[in-house]
Amino acid sequence: MSKIITEVHHTTPSELQKGLIRHFxxxxxxxxxxxxxxxxxxxxxxxxxxxxxxxxLGTLWSWTKKGILISYRIGNKIMYKQHEVYESLVKINHSKTSNNG
Structure with missing residues (x-):
């Protein structure tokens, strides 16, 4: 198995890193x-x-009743929009605060 060597000229490691990050x-x-x-x-x-x-299904019904999730009815079917379910997720901040009191 042969190795491939890539050389980069006229750029600093920081510039290369920034370029790769922008690309990704x-x-x-x-x-x-x-x-x-x-x-x-x-x-x-x-x-x-x-x-x-x-x-x-009971929890789903409860969350819908509380307005946590939005449901839609078509005929006798209850449906949920996938993107709205994802949007209902709430980010939790677990960062610790220091008490220097």
Missing amino acids: EFRLKEILEALDTSSKDKLLTREQTSEMLSIS
Whole structure:
């Protein structure tokens, strides 16, 4: 197995690192936008939604009643929009604060 050696000229390690980070951030943004577009209008059944969140149907009903999740009715079916379920997730900040009192 042969090794491939790549040489970079006329750039500092910091510039190379920044360029790579910009490239990967751009590609990641493209991938996330593609995923967002493909699932934006996807409808989920109650069962799919509860499975996705790893909760019971009773908890799903409770969260819907409390307004934590938004549901939609079509005929006698209750549906959830996948992107709205993801948007309902709340970030938790676990950073510790110091008490210098």
